Amino acid sequence: MTFPIGGIPPVGVGAVTGVAGSNRGTPAAEGADGGFAAVLAASFDKLQATQAVTSDLAVQAATGDLKDVHDYMIASAESGVATEMVVTIKNQAVAAFNEIMRMQI
Secondary structure: OOOOEOOEOOOOHHHOOOOOOOOOOOHHHHOOOOOHHHHHHHHHHHHHHHHHHHHHHHHHHHHOOOOOHHHHHHHHHHHHHHHHHHHHHHHHHHHHHHHHHHOOO
16 A cells, blocks of 8 residues: 555544444444544544654755655645644543533432
8 A cells, every 4th residue: 555645654534443423233333443532543643653754854855865845745734733622632531521520319
């Protein structure tokens, strides 16, 4: 499998397996892949890989070894968007947990 930008795997909702508009017939709905924790862990792994590639491209740009500067710029933007997405998911999960904790039994 080849990735479009310097070997960077796509990160986003469409890139996460087990997430779909409908839960019918998806592995996440059947519990085959471990559920939310597995999807979250995979998202963190993909984010870390994206940031590592961006860091490598930044080093290449600083040393003058980078042939196409646009690869770094695209990777940097993609890494920023992926980071914002993961932080937003984390914030929503914390908010949901806090809401559950406020519920009366």
